[in-house]
Amino acid sequence: MSTRNEPTRYEGVEYRIQFLALGLAAAFGLLCFQCWNLQVIQYEAINQQAENNQVRPIALPSNRGTIYGRGDVILADNRACTDIVFTPGECTDDAGQSRVDEVIVKLADLLDLSDEALREKVEASGHPFEQIVIKQEVTEADRIRIQEHAFALPGADTVVKPQRRYLHGETGGQLLGYLGLISPKELETWGEENDYDQNDWVGKGGLERMYESSLRSFDGSAMVTQHAWGSAQLRTSQHGNIVVASHDTGGHLMQELEGLRKDPIPGQPLYTTLDIDLQKYCEQLLKGIEGAIVVLEADTGGVLALASSPSNFDPTIFISPSRSSERVALMKQKPSPMRNRCYQENSAPGSTYKIMLATAALEEGIIDKNTTFFCGGSFKLPNVNRPWGCHGRHGQTDIVNAIAYSCDVFFYNVGYKMGIERMHDWGVKMGLGVNTGLDLPGEEAGIMPNAAWKAQYFKDKDRSEQIWYDGETLNSSIGQGYVTTTPLQCAVMQACVLNGGKLVVPHLARDEFQIPIELNLKQSTLDLVMQGMRKCITDPNRGTGRHIMPSPLKFVGKTGTAQIASKQFTKDMEDDEIPYNMRDDAWFIASVLDVEPRVSVCIFFKHGLHGGTGAGPYGKKVLEYFYGREDNAPVVLAQEGQH
């Protein structure tokens, strides 16, 4: 190794090194240029992105609108629902030593929980600074106890959030509806324009759904610095104020940014006409049977009660996390308690339908008060061999007796003379087989048949018999055949003849009152119908509603017995021998005259056998309860009786 014979460098190596130096300088030049581009030229846009990274809103919960019943009784409001939470990372003494073990024992003791379960829960949590909910929806006593011992319980906090409270439990549950987390489909269809996000709770049924837009509240927000890992948490101070918790789930210290808080906007209150005591009474009456009771204010259409059975569901179970098993059981129950038979189930109205037909025939001039038809027990169409039977032999019958005795032959005659088209038109006019306009979701219309309806109906089913037969007109005349209505529609019809011929729109929300449609019925018509309905109760021998007498109240009413199974099958059986599913449906529509306020009641008793004996007593009880209550007493007798 000698220093003397080094291999000398070749010519031009210096140029190559200079070339490399040039390349190096160019590379750093390019980097500098890109830095200039990002940091100076694009600074505004990129800095905005950085700021968006930093500050995020955290939602502050707010109260949903209160729902009031008749007399401003609160039906649904919000309570402060307190959760006790525990943050292990904050559970230290002054020197920073963990006190988790000791505090868990104390907490378990104070909250009446098991040590083991609580310890497991705390150990299972992902991050020491994540709030672990150790007891949900605690009582006020629990909350106070925790706050009293706060000095000895580092890491334990209370979080208060408003929760819907249904004060009457199962009573009226179907009408109030319930809340649920917004579904992806709802979010897609109307979530965006109404400013919902995926964590919002919305009304899923009943009034909660119908008046979602006014009941809903808008969450406020507090601005907090948001870390990439970890999200801010809320807690409640000793004074009940909502504040941002000291650490987020990632353990970063949190602070609310001053002056950027957006206050929550509570929901609008909803005032309804629902009489919760009456509703409760009606629901108790229906215990154990399948049926529905509708009570309407006859003059305004205000709904006083819409009781249905079964209806054993408390809307609270849908919002309470601890009651999911009840929810599952409820969904499986048959027949479903979620459906209100008052307006979501339609069936043949039977003879209650005759009130409409009598009114229509008198108005159309087909009959008058002197018209009689002979009832010999059956009615025969020309050219048809089959007789249409009546449930008795009523002899020469006029309109008043026909209503009172519910004579089928009289109404076969009337219906045959009137024809199905006019019958259909009047039915629709008096609110049968069409939506009443009730302000609850999911109302069913029922069917008011005519020739066009039948043609379409059978065409849809690909069946050939698309012609309307006269026999079907006869079936329709007594509320059988294709005719189906809801109990609510029958109550509206009853209100119409009671209030002087005005078709009311039933409603629950007081603000939804609509001026009833004046049908311009003749006073003579109404008087005759009322006489018939009064005689139905008072005729001690043959009045179909005679079973509800005696009573101090001046009842009017009409019974209905809708045939379910063929009479051929059941004619030789005693009532209690008939299989349950083949028993006739019992209907009763009733009112009391000469009192204020006038109400119309419709009782629907599925498989109740007879309108008079099955449904009638319920109508009596409901009305006697309504007029006999202290807040309605004394019964105001109107000066002019209505006949």
Add this chain to the structure above:
Amino acid sequence: MMAKIKTKKPSPVVRIVDWRNLTRMDWFMPIIVLILAIIGWVTLYSATEIQYESYFVTRQMAAFGIGVLIAALILCTDYRFVVALAPIMYLAILVMLYATLSADAIKGSSRWLNLGPVSIQPSELSKFVMVYVLAWYFNFVGDRIKKLPFVILTFVIAGPPILLILGQPDLGTAVCLIPLTGIMLFLAGSRIWHLVFLVLAGIVVLLPFVYFQIHDFDPNPKLRSTMIEAAGPYDLKYHQKKRIHSFLFADEGDNDGDYQQIQSTIAVGSGGLKGKGFQQGTQTRLSYLPYHYTDFIFAHYAEERGFVGCAILMCLYAALLLRGLMFARECPDMMGTQLAVGVIVILTYHSVINIAINIDLLPVTGLPLPFMSWGRTFYLTTMACIGILLSVPMRKNAFVY
């Protein structure tokens, strides 16, 4: 007359390690290194203090201390002696890389080789070894490098370690060796058209490879298994393909490869002209910037110091590297020139590519930034590089005698 006779003869003793070299050391480069190191510590402290206090900085400073000793040792050692050992080093590194690769098969992917008390990263070591090996080779070949077979032989030598490192897989290092070989070959005096031909050949080979890897790539595969497994040993893995794909086609969505680069771009851009100040960078403080004290520390620095700081930092790097090139130019012998340029290629590669990734010019691959990123092995590598650079002018002085 007497004076003429009494002329001092040069000492026949050749010292392998000569501590007197320290007194003849270049002064400009150590100052720049010290400034860069201080900037690095301050930046690392700012990036880690909140979470880890001074844990990283003290260890990084210790690494610097050890690095200074290593650099001094290299500086004082005659590089010709080290270069003479290159063939042995070459064989040793091949054995180590192979051992790492076979150990991988047992323990899963790892770049570390466990040698009793110490663990080393053979791929990290291979960078130097290749500098020495190529310097030895070009010195050995001399003028004959103008002939094509010797050019090709260069790649026959460089090929095995590259393939072994690719197999680990450590793409960043493997790719580093390619420009290293190419530039040292260029400097050795090979014919320009040979090099042009090689570059074209490389492109011709590489383009179809990338094309076949990417053309049927589905950024959102239905089977999760395809996201983990590479099809063959030399196929790109899912995340690599995804990074290339999202870089080439600007994929929509928040995939992983994008997330890091989006956040680093935001960090750099939001720094603005003057920066947000010490520990005021929200991207780091709120943990939006991943790897903010290793591969993405430049973005952290840029957020705090702004364009002014970036420009200063890049000037320092450029000054350091250009000073190194100056040594290379002034070095009278070919071996020293080659060593200096090889080392500069390694340092330039790490600093330029790392910064380019940070500012969204290249797709993400894991590479540390000299003097800034946390990582002691790489810090020692960097300091060793500085030592080699500083040792080059020592030989120039030797000719003065």
